[in-house]
Amino acid sequence: MKPRVGSVSRLAAPLRAALNRFAFASLIGACFLLLVIQRAEIQVLERLRVATVDFFAPAVDLLSSPVARVSAMAEDLRAVFTLRDENLLLKAEVERLRQWRDVAQRLDVENRSLRTLVNYAPPPGGRQITGRVVADAGGAYVRNLLLAVGSSQGVVRGLAAVSGEGFIGRVTDVGERTTRVLLITDLNSKIPVAVGTRGERAVLAGDNSALPRLLYLTQENTIAPGDLVLTSGHGGLLPPGLPIGVVETVSERGVTVRPLADWQRIDHVRLLDYGLTQSSTGDLPASAPPPRIVTTPR
Amino acid sequence: MILPSLARAWSAFGKVTPVLMVFVFALLSVAPLRMPDGLTVMPFLSLMAVYYWTIYRPDLMPPALIFLIGAVQDIVSGAYLGLTPLLLLGAYSFALSQRRLFLGKPFALAWGGFFLVVLATTVVTWIIVSLIARTPVPLLQPALQFATTLLLFPLVVWLFIRTHRRLLPGQ
Numbered sequence: 110m111k112p113r114v115g116s117v118s119r120l121a122a123p124l125r126a127a128l129n130r131f132a133f134a135s136l137i138g139a140c141f142l143l144l145v146i147q148r149a150e151i152q153v154l155e156r157l158r159v160a161t162v163d164f165f166a167p168a169v170d171l172l173s174s175p176v177a178r179v180s181a182m183a184e185d186l187r188a189v190f191t192l193r194d195e196n197l198l199l200k201a202e203v204e205r206l207r208q209w210r211d212v213a214q215r216l217d218v219e220n221r222s223l224r225t226l227v228n229y230a231p232p233p234g235g236r237q238i239t240g241r242v243v244a245d246a247g248g249a250y251v252r253n254l255l256l257a258v259g260s261s262q263g264v265v266r267g268l269a270a271v272s273g274e275g276f277i278g279r280v281t282d283v284g285e286r287t288t289r290v291l292l293i294t295d296l297n298s299k300i301p302v303a304v305g306t307r308g309e310r311a312v313l314a315g316d317n318s319a320l321p322r323l324l325y326l327t328q329e330n331t332i333a334p335g336d337l338v339l340t341s342g343h344g345g346l347l348p349p350g351l352p353i354g355v356v357e358t359v360s361e362r363g364v365t366v367r368p369l370a371d372w373q374r375i376d377h378v379r380l381l382d383y384g385l386t387q388s389s390t391g392d393l394p395a396s397a398p399p400p401r402i403v404t405t406p407r
Numbered sequence: 408m409i410l411p412s413l414a415r416a417w418s419a420f421g422k423v424t425p426v427l428m429v430f431v432f433a434l435l436s437v438a439p440l441r442m443p444d445g446l447t448v449m450p451f452l453s454l455m456a457v458y459y460w461t462i463y464r465p466d467l468m469p470p471a472l473i474f475l476i477g478a479v480q481d482i483v484s485g486a487y488l489g490l491t492p493l494l495l496l497g498a499y500s501f502a503l504s505q506r507r508l509f510l511g512k513p514f515a516l517a518w519g520g521f522f523l524v525v526l527a528t529t530v531v532t533w534i535i536v537s538l539i540a541r542t543p544v545p546l547l548q549p550a551l552q553f554a555t556t557l558l559l560f561p562l563v564v565w566l567f568i569r570t571h572r573r574l575l576p577g578q
Contacts, residue, residue, distance in 0.1 A: 136474045143489030173438035244437035246484040249548040253485045
């Protein structure tokens with residue numbers, strides 16, 4: 110009996126090594142397979158992906174909260190040292206904004222009287238969903254946020270995401286409890302925009318750097334640094350007129366845009382639903398839905 | 408009666424610790440760590456964990472689990488699915504084949520090996536992402552990640568060594 114066991118184990122060792130090597134090779138193969146097929150948007154795989162995010166979101170939230178707190182504390186500490194300078198800046202800003210408020214009030218009155226003249230029908234009021242940022246994927250190659258809201262709060266794919274300052278990205282994945290927002294700085298982000306007072310059309314494309322670029326500008330454009338960049342609403346996926354950023358540099362190598370959003374301080378994100386994402390399947394609603402605000406509990 | 412079973416539970420906990428640490432580090436990679444100018448750079452923490460534990464306890468680092476953890480990291484971070492498991496398994500393969508070289512030698516040698524791993528990881532990632540995006544992507548962020556990963560490695564290893572001594576004594 111004994112020698113037979115010995116011979117089996119002597120045989121089994123190389124066999125096990127070969128099996129292990131085969132298993133390792135198939136895992137590597139699986140990695141490449143995943144890399145190749147992810148762009149195919151296979152339904153089952155997508156659903157599995159979203160469910161996985163939903164499942165791990167609480168763990169991520171738990172793990173990331175101390176990191177976020179330390180990060181915020183460092184930020185607060187830095188703010189203390191720049192308090193005086195910031196105060197002066199803010200005072201100047203308030204002065205400037207007061208003037209703008211007067212201009213806006215005057216324009217508002219003028220606008221209203223002109224609207225009554227031409228019988229203008231205002232666009233339907235939107236719905237807002239506010240979500241807390243759970244994760245901030247800061248890999249070297251991706252720029253997105255994970256929010257603690259999902260389809261149970263009425264989030265759908267394609268909604269516009271805005272911070273306090275302006276448009277920051279678009280909803281790409283929706284789970285039951287989580288939502289992923291692809292930021293405008295991500296490599297895969299392409300947003301139709303209107304630039305400057307003339308509203309010149311272009312596409313804002315992210316490249317993972319802090320400054321996304323403008324593509325497909327016309328040859329005779331008059332874009333200059335300081336021009337405001339807004340969503341154009343072309344393609345019908347996003348509402349027009351949301352501020353995104355300001356033109357930073359104009360050169361032969363391209364036009365870069367500095368986003369308005371303060372990436373360091375994005376803790377909550379508002380998702381704007383104007384019913385645009387469903388408009389491709391049916392007609393627009395005849396009457397505007399009443400504005401409704403949904404906020405997630407902490 | 409209670410003491411032996413407690414000891415057994417403790418030792419079982421010690422045995423899953425390496426995998427658990429890789430997993431926690433994988434999830435930590437999406438923690439909101441913000442830096443000025445929209446640069447959010449996170450060191451490649453799960454790579455450090457896989458490299459260390461493969462050198463010192465390869466028996467507690469099954470490749471199938473490394474694959475799964477890498478896939479979860481990609482899914483949660485919304486990155487290119489399949490990339491992180493590929494990189495982690497590459498690091499595992501390198502560490503496993505060279506571990507005799509590092510065992511019982513000064514830490515600097517293992518750090519040098521890690522330098523090679525991070526360098527290869529950064530280059531491979533850049534090539535794959537550029538191929539998928541069909542355009543050469545900017546190098547600033549990968550370079551920053553390379554530097555932070557390499558520089559933070561000793562600190563993280565110190566944490567690993569402490570855990571290692573506490574949970575898996577004499578091994």
